[in-house]
Amino acid sequence: MVDSGSAAETVADASEREALKRIFPRLPESSATIVGPGDDAAVLTAPDGRFVVTTDMMVHGPDFRLAWSTPEDLGWKAAATNLSDVAAMGAVPTALVVAIAAPQTLPVSALEHIADGFRAACAELAPGCGVVGGDLSASDTLTLAVTAFGDLQGRAPVLRSGARPGDVVAVSGALGAAAAGLRLLFAEAVDVDGVPDRVRFAAVAAAHPDLVGAQLRPRPPVADGPLAAEAGATAMLDLSDGLALDARRVAEASGVAIDLDRTALGDDPLTALTGGEDHGLLACFPPGTPLPGGFRPVGTVREGAGLLVDGHPFDERGGWDPYLEWDGHSG
Amino acid sequence: MVDSGSAAETVADASEREALKRIFPRLPESSATIVGPGDDAAVLTAPDGRFVVTTDMMVHGPDFRLAWSTPEDLGWKAAATNLSDVAAMGAVPTALVVAIAAPQTLPVSALEHIADGFRAACAELAPGCGVVGGDLSASDTLTLAVTAFGDLQGRAPVLRSGARPGDVVAVSGALGAAAAGLRLLFAEAVDVDGVPDRVRFAAVAAAHPDLVGAQLRPRPPVADGPLAAEAGATAMLDLSDGLALDARRVAEASGVAIDLDRTALGDDPLTALTGGEDHGLLACFPPGTPLPGGFRPVGTVREGAGLLVDGHPFDERGGWDPYLEWDGHSG
Numbered sequence: 001m002v003d004s005g006s007a008a009e010t011v012a013d014a015s016e017r018e019a020l021k022r023i024f025p026r027l028p029e030s031s032a033t034i035v036g037p038g039d040d041a042a043v044l045t046a047p048d049g050r051f052v053v054t055t056d057m058m059v060h061g062p063d064f065r066l067a068w069s070t071p072e073d074l075g076w077k078a079a080a081t082n083l084s085d086v087a088a089m090g091a092v093p094t095a096l097v098v099a100i101a102a103p104q105t106l107p108v109s110a111l112e113h114i115a116d117g118f119r120a121a122c123a124e125l126a127p128g129c130g131v132v133g134g135d136l137s138a139s140d141t142l143t144l145a146v147t148a149f150g151d152l153q154g155r156a157p158v159l160r161s162g163a164r165p166g167d168v169v170a171v172s173g174a175l176g177a178a179a180a181g182l183r184l185l186f187a188e189a190v191d192v193d194g195v196p197d198r199v200r201f202a203a204v205a206a207a208h209p210d211l212v213g214a215q216l217r218p219r220p221p222v223a224d225g226p227l228a229a230e231a232g233a234t235a236m237l238d239l240s241d242g243l244a245l246d247a248r249r250v251a252e253a254s255g256v257a258i259d260l261d262r263t264a265l266g267d268d269p270l271t272a273l274t275g276g277e278d279h280g281l282l283a284c285f286p287p288g289t290p291l292p293g294g295f296r297p298v299g300t301v302r303e304g305a306g307l308l309v310d311g312h313p314f315d316e317r318g319g320w321d322p323y324l325e326w327d328g329h330s331g
Numbered sequence: 332m333v334d335s336g337s338a339a340e341t342v343a344d345a346s347e348r349e350a351l352k353r354i355f356p357r358l359p360e361s362s363a364t365i366v367g368p369g370d371d372a373a374v375l376t377a378p379d380g381r382f383v384v385t386t387d388m389m390v391h392g393p394d395f396r397l398a399w400s401t402p403e404d405l406g407w408k409a410a411a412t413n414l415s416d417v418a419a420m421g422a423v424p425t426a427l428v429v430a431i432a433a434p435q436t437l438p439v440s441a442l443e444h445i446a447d448g449f450r451a452a453c454a455e456l457a458p459g460c461g462v463v464g465g466d467l468s469a470s471d472t473l474t475l476a477v478t479a480f481g482d483l484q485g486r487a488p489v490l491r492s493g494a495r496p497g498d499v500v501a502v503s504g505a506l507g508a509a510a511a512g513l514r515l516l517f518a519e520a521v522d523v524d525g526v527p528d529r530v531r532f533a534a535v536a537a538a539h540p541d542l543v544g545a546q547l548r549p550r551p552p553v554a555d556g557p558l559a560a561e562a563g564a565t566a567m568l569d570l571s572d573g574l575a576l577d578a579r580r581v582a583e584a585s586g587v588a589i590d591l592d593r594t595a596l597g598d599d600p601l602t603a604l605t606g607g608e609d610h611g612l613l614a615c616f617p618p619g620t621p622l623p624g625g626f627r628p629v630g631t632v633r634e635g636a637g638l639l640v641d642g643h644p645f646d647e648r649g650g651w652d653p654y655l656e657w658d659g660h661s662g
Contacts, residue, residue, distance in 0.1 A: 034381055035488055038584075040419040040569050041385035041481070043488050046377030050365055053463065054372035055478060057430040059470040088371040099388040099476045104659070132384065135476075139390040140661075145430045145466075145476030147386060150372070157366055157374045238371050253369075328435075330471075 011111065012104035016136050019108055023134075026115040028122040030130030032094035032151070042132040044095055044149060051094075052150035052157065054085040060142040065331040067196035068185055071110040073216045074144060075117020080218050081240070082148035083126050084279040087225025088238035090158040091150030093126040098146050101139035111136075114144070125222045155229050163235035163254035163284040169299035170291050172224040173280020174214060175243055176271035181215030184208055196331030220279040224293035228283045231292040236283040244273040244314060246282055247299075248307045254284075257304030259311060264298040273309070274316055342442065343435035347467045350439055354465075357446035359453040361461030363425035363482070373463040375426055375480060382425075383481035383488065385416040391473040396662040398527035399516055402441040404547045405475060406448020412571070413479035414457050415551035415610040419569035421489040421560025422481030424457040424553060429477050432470030442467075445475070456553045486560050494566035494585035494615040500630035501622050503552040503559075504611020505545060506574055506596060506603035512546030513608070515539055527662030551610040555624035559614045562623040567614040575604040575645060577613055578630075579638045585615075588635030590642060595629040604640070605647055 011019055024037055035043035044051070058064060058078050069077070079096060086093040098118065102111065115131075122129045129148075163169075186194075189201040205212045220238070228236055235254055239246050243260070251258045265272040284301055285291065307314050342350055355368055366374035375382070389395060389409050400408070410427060417424040429449065433442065446462075453460045460479075494500075517525075520532040536543045551569070559567055566581050574591070582589045596603040615632055616622065638645045 035420075035490065039488075039490050040416040040567075041383045041422070041479075041488075043381055043383050043420065043483070046380055046382050049377055049380055050374055051377050051382055052372045052374050053426075053428055053478075053480070055428040055430045055464055055476070056466050057432055057468045057474075057476060059432050059468045059474075061471065062469045085371040089366075089374065091372070095384075097384055097386040097478055099386045099478075101388055101390050101472075101474055133386055135387050137388045137390045138393045139472050139474060140392065141432075141470050141472040141474070143388075143390075143432060143470060143472070143474050143476075145386070145388060145474075147384075147428055147430075147478035148372075149384070152374070157370075157372075159366065159370050236371075 008107035008109055010104060011102050011106050011108055014108050019111060019136055022108055023111050023115045026112055026119060028119040028130035030095040030132050031128040033132055037133050044132060048152060048154045050152055052086050052089045052091040052152060053147060054082055055145065055147040056082050056085065057143060057145045061330040065196040067198045067331050068189060068201050069216050071113035072117035075114040076121040076217050078144045078146045079118045079121035080125060080220055081279055082146045083222045084220035084238045086148050086150035087220065087222040088236050088281055089150060090155055090225055090229025090233065090236065091152045092226050093129040093148055093150045093222060095130060095132045095149045096146055097133040098131055098144065099135040101137040101143040103140055103142060104138055106142065125220065158229050158233050158236040160235050160237050160250050160253035163250055163256050163301045165256055165301050165303045166287050167234055167284040167301040168287060168289065168297050169258055169260065169301060170283050170285060170295040171280055171298045172221040172294040173278060175266060175278055175280065176268055176275040177211050177214035178218060178277040179275020180271055181211035184211055185215065215277065218277065218279045221281060221294050224281055224295060227292035228281065228295065231285060231289055233283040233285055236281060239278040239280045239282050240276065242274050242276045244307055244316060250282065251306055257302040257306055257308055258299060259302050259308040260299035262310050339438035339440055341435060342433050342437050342439055345439050350442060350467055353439055354442050354446045357443055357450060359450040359461035361426040361463050362459040364463055368464050375463060379483060379485045381483055383417050383420045383422040383483060384478060385413055386476065386478040387413050387416065388474060388476045392661040396527040398529045398662050399520060399532050400547050402444035403448035406445040407452040407548050409475045409477045410449045410452035411456060411549050411551055412610055413477045414553045415569045417479050417481035418551065418553040418556025419567050419612055420481060421486055421556055421564065421567065422483045423557050424460040424479055424481045426461060426463045426480045427477055428464040429462055429475065430466040432468040432474040434471055434473060435469055437473065456551065489560050489564050489567040491566050491568050491581050491584035494581055494587050494632045496587055496632050496634045497618050498565055498615040498632040499618060499620065499628050500589055500591065500632060501614050501616060501626040502611055502629045503555040503625040504609055506609055506611065507599055507606040508542055508545035509549060509608040510606020511602055512542035515542055516546065546608065549608065549610045552612060552625050555612055555626060558623040559612065559626065562616060562620055564614040564616055567612055570609040570611045570613050571607065573605050573607045575638055575647060581613065582637055588633040588637055588639055589630060590633050590639040591630035593641050
């Protein structure tokens with residue numbers, strides 16, 4: 001946990017340059033590096049003359065609570081969610097750049113542990129991917145902005161718009177676990193006033209390590225993105241806002257209907273449909289395609305529009321929109 | 332100026348998706364786009380199999396004051412500073428991704444004007460460069476995180492480390508104007524308590540448009556970066572932390588001394604040396620090279636180490652380090 005009350009050296013004590021010097025050796029290296037950190041910009045390889053790029057920000061308050069996430073968790077999650085977006089194009093993640101804005105009271109050791117989280121996530125989820133540049137700023141609000149790059153290895157990118165009637169709809173990764181973990185945290189890892197609480201968090205995390213872990217340290221099936229592309233996936237996206245909302249996006253972009261099979265959605269189909277932050281992959285494959293990696297069938301693409309479950313329209317929203325739902329608290 | 336007290340629609344009223352829909356049509360398009368905004372990630376061309384990447388964050392408080400900068404100024408400056416870093420590698424900027432974290436009270440129109448600033452800066456400084464992706468988050472602290480890409484067009488990147496004794500040291504862009512502008516703002520565009528004040532700002536901006544403009548809407552000589560590379564520049568960097576500190580970086584990376592000629596530094600050499608945020612280019616060229624674009628000679632590379640002015644060691648620090656210098660105020 002971040003203990004900003006300790007006597008540890010803070011980012012205010014160190015200059016930006018000193019802090020960066022301590023962070024950079026802990027960051028993972030990218031095998032795509034031509035020029036790494038330390039100049040005005042990095043230079044990376046793009047072997048097939050193209051590169052995939054995505055950016056995502058994590059903000060203290062709406063996106064994480066310091067009573068629940070360690071600094072290493074933050075680095076892990078910031079890496080994992082961006083790696084998942086790269087994978088969802090069918091690309092292999094090659095590199096990240098990371099901008100961090102931190103309160104001046106934050107110990108430099110917290111930044112080091114954020115770096116450790118990036119290293120651990122890249123090593124486990126996308127070996128060879130590393131951090132090639134960054135920026136460190138002061139802010140009242142701890143903020144991590146990550147931009148991730150990927151290599152399509154000569155393949156066409158897999159968009160949301162290519163699903164065709166008859167395709168099999170498949171998912172890789174757990175459905176609903178991250179949302180169930182978040183629900184547990186808000187229900188049981190808070191004090192009587194509803195404020196995130198470290199002691200109660202420890203008990204919840206010990207009792208439900210898988211659900212809490214799915215929320216705080218998601219393990220997106222990054223390798224399954226390129227595998228799906230190789231297998232001929234017609235459409236794919238990262239499941240960030242809940243299966244229902246994300247499946248509707250594929251249906252809309254592709255001009256088709258997606259019909260999900262409730263029995264394929266586990267013991268709690270409603271949470272599987274409406275929970276956010278799964279960071280699994282939803283992909284569509286031509287009928288008869290042997291499903292690659294961890295993909296399992298969950299439905300069928302049909303003529304029409306919108307989302308169906310067992311043939312009936314499903315209109316519940318699901319997902320997490322910080323603008324609509326953030327209560328303004330940090331914790 | 333941002334008027335968060337108005338009855339205008341705020342980002343809390345709009346969903347993230349709605350807000351993005353209003354912003355994206357105003358953003359500049361990139362001629363490097365293969366897949367643009369709207370999917371999990373963008374896909375860009377990298378014609379010579381490499382790409383340049385840099386990232387930089389602007390945070391309300393340490394990096395800008397809303398009493399002094401319009402939303403359009405913020406978009407402009409966030410684009411310009413990143414474009415300058417790409418140019419400093421000798422590359423032509425091709426695209427940006429932009430992550431914005433905004434207070435829920437911010438009017439959506441402010442985001443639209445930030446987008447207008449990106450459009451104006453790209454059109455003037457780097458035609459063909461545009462925004463290919465982004466992210467919108469909620470935060471108590473308005474924060475812009477930009478990642479910029481560039482194309483080296485087959486050339487080697489120009490690093491900080493290639494300066495050789497005998498090279499001419501040259502600069503493109505104004506020296507010290509941005510720092511003089513900031514000094515004016517802190518001296519005269521504040522109320523009796525030192526708080527940034529819009530009415531006083533208007534008077535200062537009218538009296539000193541060039542200095543204030545250099546601070547709030549810098550115009551880095553982006554096209555001079557590739558020109559310098561083509562002309563054979565041995566080392567180059569973006570002047571972001573003051574000529575003295577940045578020249579020392581080139582000297583250190585190259586294992587040489589840099590000797591600046593005080594008479595080449597204008598009417599106020601000390602501000603030229605120690606002022607930050609110039610976002611001009613410092614480059615070294617082999618002796619006899621006709622200086623390209625806006626470059627003018629300011630000194631010579633010598634055997635030795637560190638920074639000299641007229642042959643004498645110059646040790647003053649200069650530059651702006653938010654960790655050391657931010658007073659914690661926003662305004």
